Amino acid sequence: MRPEDYQPTLTWWSHIWRLSLMLLISGIAWGTRVGYQWEHARWWFVLDLGLGVLTYIAVWWRRSHPVAVATLGNVASMVSTSSAGAGALAMVSLSTRRQWREIIPQVGLSLVCGVLGEEFFNVPDVEEPLVLRYGIMVAVIATMVAWGMYIGSRRELLASWRARAMLAEAERDAEVRQARSVERARIAREMHDVLAHRISTISMYAGALSYRDDLDRAQIRDTAQTIRETSHRALTELREVLGVLREGPGDAEPEQPQALPEDLEVLVEENRASGMRIEYHCSADLTQMSPARFRTLYRCLQEALTNARKHAPAATVTVRIKGDEEAGVDLLVDNPLPLRADDMALPRSGLGLVGVAERVALSGGRQSALRTDDRHFVLHVWLPWQS
Structure with a gap:
């Protein structure tokens, strides 16, 4: 099953909570730098904000161009912390596809861009242990990839269940149609078997009445009585056969004559x-x-x-x-x-x-x-x- 086959359609609520979560992540990440940028490097502030807006616009096409959008988010993360929310969503979305040929290069690019960002675009006043900074970076990247793969696996599982349910329903409908066809053929055979010999008898006696003019009144009466009795039997047997069409048992006694x-x-x-x-x-x-x-x-x-x-x-x-x-x-x-x-x-x-x-x-x-x-x-x- 291709990743495109099990990607769900996003509703307006899905867009709203994703946007809210992106803004929260970007706000937390950019909050540690925005003061320094505004006071000491106004160009950095403008560049950070511009790249952030660009990634927020590009993340809209994360499903149609997952690699390109994730690459943009990783590259922008070197300079822009305001793009952290959009970059995280792009990375998670890429990981939901569960394509290692796409995930491994992006993980490597994310690590490289993170190291370059820490070395060349870090706030001088913030001093943290090296192990802590890179440990947090690796943990964040691993969490995004793992979370995205879990979501993709769950989506594929639900899609497979849905496909199986649709297939089972289609097979059930086909079986119902086949059963109806078989039942109609069976009823047609019953109608023919039950009525054909009765009607042929009626036709023979009626033909005798039409072609023979030498019958006396007693013979005519006996012939008419035979036609009447045969017709009555035909109607009775017809009612018995039609009993198989009733919804509940007991509508025709016996319902299926044996x-x-x-x-x-x-x-x-x-x-x-x-x-x-x-x-x-x-x-x-x-x-x-x-x-x-x-x-x-x-x-x-x-x-x-x-x-x-x-x-x-x-x-x-x-x-x-x-x-x-x-x-x-x-x-x-x-x-x-x-x-x-x-x-x-x-x-x-x-x-x-x-x-x-x-x-x-x-x-x-x-x-x-x-x-x-x-x-x-x-x-x-x-x-x-x-x-």
């Missing part, structure tokens, strides 16, 4: 009652199968029968289910293709088998749908026994 093993025979009988010819053989004990896997199996058979009723309503459909806990479960649905297109067939959406493939893939199984040379359509699904 098929049971005995429902396979019920599904087959319902389609037989609607006029389909089905040969059904099941040699697997599906009561021991994982509920999630069985639900996928149920939906696959439901979609296969719906497709057969839509595209080959007069054909005999063969359904075979076999398997066990070790081998998994195999579903094979075979029906002959019609010899000619049926004018009453529902429009082909192509989404049913896509939904089957998605369900099977999500369950860790395999699916194939193909047309054989003897004009048969075969759907084969293999699913693992447990989740």
Whole structure:
């Protein structure tokens, strides 16, 4: 991470307290010389004050030109003690970058300028031990560098935390969007699986009423009753599927309908009652199968029968289910293709088998749908026994 990446934006209060601290440092440092300068070296007073004003102006660009501003502050410190506050801020600001190739030369320059200032621009009346003067100088420089590096380290740490938080939030938003997309696809599959076979049954019976004029009143009444019951079941199942969209549990009972093993025979009988010819053989004990896997199996058979009723309503459909806990479960649905297109067939959406493939893939199984040379359509699904 570059130093520019974690430098915070300064507010008006940040500028005010920095300026106040600079003026305090400059006042303390210049207070030991200003009297002597005014009485004995007026030129020094003017030069000291002028360099101080210059460093105070230059320190405004300490972030964009840190080395140049720190160099100006160090050089001015030889002659001007009024620039001590601005020079200290420039040195601390440079140290926050934590770039040793910048800090080490400035520390050396600061020591050299400090020694020259003590030797050639010192007040004659002030006598201090040499060790004390240079010891204070080294301690001040070390304190500025250490303080600046601490501030820079803390800023970088906060910036890294902020970046991680933003990245985590972005990842969370992406996961939410993905989850929503998956949930929408799941609901779309549920809507298709639950309603397609009901609506196709209604369409078939309604078509019979439209095209056949030889039905007596009892047959018409029975057909209308079948359409009514199928419509009622479709609405009930639609309400159950829409339960997954509710905010709280209990809005739809059951909220997520789960098929049971005995429902396979019920599904087959319902389609037989609607006029389909089905040969059904099941040699697997599906009561021991994982509920999630069985639900996928149920939906696959439901979609296969719906497709057969839509595209080959007069054909005999063969359904075979076999398997066990070790081998998994195999579903094979075979029906002959019609010899000619049926004018009453529902429009082909192509989404049913896509939904089957998605369900099977999500369950860790395999699916194939193909047309054989003897004009048969075969759907084969293999699913693992447990989740």
